[in-house]
């Protein structure tokens with residue numbers, strides 16, 4: 001392919017709305033163009049990379065014996081009512097009406113459609129296990145579409161769904177997808193690590209996210225360098241050493257007029273935030289509960305919701321808080337509170353704490369939770385942070401940022417129940433199928449590759465997903481001899497299945513070198529009249545500082561050798577590591 005015949009414009013300036021490197025480079029290298037917030041057109045070079053990623057995904061899904069199908073993006077909303085997700089996913093879904101007034105949705109994901117489909121198609125255990133997948137456009141009305149393809153309103157996802165007879169068989173299907181994901185990301189040149197994750201709105205038993213570590217990542221990743229435990233911050237647990245209770249004097253009320261926040265209190269009483277109990281009132285499935293955490297920590301609502309097994313969890317409003325505590329907002333505490341109280345594990349056996357008195361403008365000193373309050377249960381309820389202890393090996397945890405490129409869930413029977421997806425076992429009994437679901441953000445993966453692999457000059461593509469493996473800079477496109485050498489080389493490389501992009505513009509060499517670095521194809525070849533006078537062609541790997549000078553006759557072999565070496569780097573090993581999940 002020649003530049004002069006390609007719809008390709010590189011830009012010197014960063015787009016105004018681009019905050020992260022990969023978004024800037026995506027646009028500057030002419031790979032994609034924005035239509036409007038969260039909506040992008042793939043330009044010829046961007047589409048080539050996207051198609052290479054799709055090919056890798058498809059090959060690995062097929063290798064894992066998943067079967068490709070294609071479901072409609074437009075779905076009747078009734079399906080979502082049946083699973084209960086029309087409410088829970090609500091504003092995140094694009095909804096529209098057809099001409100008869102029937103409510104439809106543009107699919108943000110396909111659990112409902114696929115379960116309805118397989119419920120009709122599968123009758124017998126002989127048809128199981130069965131995993132299907134599709135590579136298709138998804139639609140999500142994101143609150144804040146940003147970072148280019150990373151958080152778009154319309155994006156391409158590979159979504160797969162497994163159907164099994166038993167929980168054990170479902171574990172095998174989960175494992176097959178997990179292993180396929182490890183191979184896919186490796187082949188895409190991405191360093192993606194699997195971490196334990198929350199199951200969120202999708203529900204189910206357990207899950208892993210595949211995270212690409214990057215400072216610009218929107219997710220917090222908790223990692224234990226000592227034992228390899230890794231989890232999304234939403235899900236991460238921590239080890240708390242059991243305390244021996246210290247003696248505690250009697251309660252003492254202290255006047256704290258109009259002082260409501262922990263920081264104000266700490267300043268007023270000259271104490272550390274950790275010496276306070278933060279008391280919060282929530283409504284779990286409309287019933288009030290009190291939650292206690294150390295004053296210097298943040299509550300993890302996901303953990304609380306999961307621990308309570310609640311369908312809905314909302315912070316109580318001022319009226320409920322007054323009703324539950326008898327005081328205005330800001331003075332809730334565990335002493336004499338009659339509602340259910342859940343406390344963070346760090347508060348077990350803790351004494352000499354300060355808490356709200358459930359009386360306006362008063363707090364209590366010398367609180368001993370065991371003595372002074374009725375705690376329903378102690379649980380790990382806070383957001384884990386750097387320096388907390390690993391739940392597995394008790395060493396110090398670290399905190400990193402990550403981009404979620406893939407997500408695997410073991411769903412269990414949540415959707416098979418809603419859609420009556422049953423099969424007959426060998427004894428003729430009708431049983432619910434056990435499901436798993438598995439997503440890869442294909443377009444997000446493309447940008448994650450750029451985010452992980454670039455330098456100040458531009459993108460450094462892994463050869464497996466580069467728009468072209470090789471770019472040839474023709475420095476003298478009006479010179480027939482140079483053109484002949486370039487054409488001959490292109491043919492020799494094409495014979496070895498290497499795709500080649502030729503910069504045949506009548507631009508200065510400096511411009512061509514700059515653009516080659518920006519677009520970032522892994523092997524750069526320079527052919528010019530001056531070099532040819534000494535029978536020399538220059539070959540250079542993007543990102544390396546040294547160029548190789550080869551003869552015209554030896555150029556193809558040199559390039560093929562370098563390209564093969566680069567392809568080898570992205571070959572997945574046959575050994576895959578075990579998921580960091582306690583179920584394995």
Ligand code: ATP
Nearest residue numbers: 149150151152155157404405406407439440441444
């Ligand atoms: P996030 O937490 O980033 O919003 P999610 O957990 O809602 O993502 P899933 O439902 O797990 O996403 O979807 C599977 C994959 O689809 C994600 O791992 C991610 O790679 C991709 N994805 C999700 N939302 C978007 C989006 N708005 N734009 C691009 N890719 C997305």
Ligand code: MG
Nearest residue numbers: 209404406407
């Ligand atoms: Mg997810």
